[in-house]
Amino acid sequence: MLDVRNVTKTFPVKGGMFSSSKKGVVHAVDNVSFQVEKGETFGLVGESGCGKSTLSRTLLQLIPPDSGEIYMDGKNLVDMPKKELRRQREQMRMVFQKPFYSLNPRRTVREIISAPMMIHRHYTKREMQAEVERLMDLVGLSRSYIDRYPHEFSGGQRQRIGIARALCLKPKLIICDEPVSALDVSIQAQILNLLKDLQKKFDLTYIFISHNLSVVKHMSDHIAVMYLGSLVEVAPGAELYQKARHPYTQALLSAIPDPGAKKKDRIILTGDIPSPVNPPKGCRFCTRCAYATDRCRQERPELKEMGDGSKVACFLYDKGGENA
Amino acid sequence: MTKFILKRCGIAVILLLIVSTIVFLLVHIMPGDPVLLMLGTDSSPDPKAVETLRQELGLNNPLVVQYKDWMFHALQGNLGNSYSEKIPVMQSISSRLPRTLELAAVSLVLACLIGLPLGVLSALRRGKVSDLVMTTGASLGTSIPVYVLGYLLIIVFSLNVFHWGIQPLPSSGYVDVSKSVAGHFQRLLMPAVTLALGLAASIMRMTRSSMLEALSGESVRALRAKGLPEHVVIVRHVIRNAFIPVVTVIGLQMGNLIGGTVLCETVFNWPGLSTLLVKAINQRDYPLIQGCILIMSAVFILTNMVVDIIYGLLDPRAR
């Protein structure tokens, strides 16, 4: 359903008034490609600053990418004429991370949820009322809250409002950008289950972005791991956790706290995080990788198929599978 | 750090240029013929005299040339001759400028001496009666116009309305320091206090609110938990952090201070730059007007620059 090809987005680094240094460029998103099937949940994992949020913004064309194509149901969103893009935007929505900043504090719940309806088509007041009530029921909010303001709700409830808003006008794709990171753990479970129920009911497709691996594991069918702007591994959910290939993925998985397990060996990454403005010439991860070779430092590995549905960008797996 | 200071100086220079251009243009785009005004509008002027004067003043040259000449002379300190007083503008200004600066400087110092401690005190005694009294006083201080306050002081201290036992203070005039130090300061006291009170009120309010913010901050809690005695916490840490916004407010009040001198000098007949300006305006003496406004704006820009630099010194984040 969604086919992303070679999307790149860079940001110039301003040199300041009196500095004579060369202006750098931050590679926020560097030649990223992946596919998302209809009805599945595609997880995107990575640390803060790896470019996941920028990628999600480019998917929605909030930030137009420098190069690459994004095909939604066969139509390229990049450079699409404004009118068509507007129509296309009804199909793709976003649920944001911070429940406190994602709702307009000066608008009631009713106005927030019905905003997409007001922007796109002309509905009668009665139709809008009915629709808002329906959506509130779906996300588990009492109808009596319809005229309240965001500051009167808790974080979890605000997130429900955000989800109701995203469901308005029946989109096909919802990008969830760290939807539960700002919530208490008990509330997180509720919201995640809500998202899963809604997916089943309406055959929604999700792109689920998070830095929390256990949450992503719970939700996703496929998972992509991102590091400093590029994808290093893409695999079906279960596969990734059992057979993580890329050294970075392995390090991430070993860092998941697991109170039940015995004390296990944590892979602790050494070395410095390279600056996003001056990434190393070769593999982005080579400065911290325990297995880095000279080739790693010179060449960039591409995402290659491994045969079992996963892809890895690492020279360790070149020439027919040398398992680390 | 030096980069920051240079940047601020650069901005000040640019602003000075822009201001001087505006001041120059202002005279040339206003209605009326300056030459006729100079020669006196009561008599119908002799056309030859008009023409000669025009040539003398260079008013027949294109505007750009006039601007170049004006700038050239201005940079050398020659701002033309005053129409009404027939002496160089610079002379009039330079005799008066120090007096205005003295008034402003003394008022500023007094205002800080009054406002800062009161602000700290009222923050520490928040909610108590003394705090209420002080904040009400501050509200009054920012609301009562400078000249009203001036007359209030005159009524109380000069006119002997309440028949204090003490000698009434002189309410106007000026005595040079060289002639009589006591007389000079006697006459400086009331105008300076008048200006200072208004400024002190703003300073007090700002000090109070930033002290309150600093007191409730987490760093203070950590310091107390460390076991430092309360007065050390307050003096060394809270006050230092609270002073930064106060510097900003003092900077912002500079404009009001200059405006205040305009009114204060009129009330107390303090012969400073502002009274000169008012006189010049009433007499339509354009070179003098230009000169005064230019110098006053220049002082304003320079003091703002100094405040910015001080702020940059205190708060590394601002650089």
Added chain:
Amino acid sequence: MEILKRCMKNKKFVFSIFVLVPLIFIVLFGPMLAPNDPLAMNTANALAHSSSRYPFGTDEFGRCILSRLLVGIRPSMTVSLLGTAGAFISGLILGIIAGYVGGKVGDVIMRLVDVVLCFPPILLAMMVVCMWGAGVRNLTVVVAILYTPHFTRIAYSSTIKVRNMEYVENEISVGANTLRVLSDSIFPNILSPLVIQISLTISNAILLESGLSFLGLGVQPPDPSWGQMIGDARNYLSVNLMYTVWPSFFLSLTILATNLMGDALRDVLDPKLKESF
């Protein structure tokens, strides 16, 4: 509305309303309330103390002080209210454009703002007065120009803060056009600090106008203005004290009320802003 309820609980607000409502009443109906003609001179009765005919006494031309007070508020109010309204509108528009569009346009606008702020307000006003003459109309324009930068700066910084909020991003991603984003998401959320600034500007404008009139550069005689009356009265301090005291008292009271109103609005509106985050 909820905001009004909170305002009513605030002591400063109640006090200022107490003063400002009668004031507005006087602005509207002043001339009708005056016991005498404010312009009528009677030099034989100059500088008289209060009597039944002249409740506040007379000035140096024998004119009734009370009547002049009642009428003299109008020019001050006109200049400050209209001037502030003008400054608010232009500051709002410039600030939103500078903040939302950003880039070179934003830079140019903010530099212009800095230039206007270079002049101490009274100086700029005096410049304009000596060039184009005094009078209510010119003073209103001066006030509007002088205080536009304050509103522009506030609108600019608020717009930048709001522009990066996720709810604005959401509006855009759903397909809202720029006008809707500005009016629906940005404008309501930058309003509070601007409203507070309005009351502060009004009191500053009153101070400015009365200061100018005091110097003789504001409202011209024979039309009365409170500042002008104080200026005229200063020669007669020892003769008729109340000539100075009455206009001074009412002027200070008015300014105090508008300042307190500004404080009250800040108390009411600001915590709400924090709360909604």
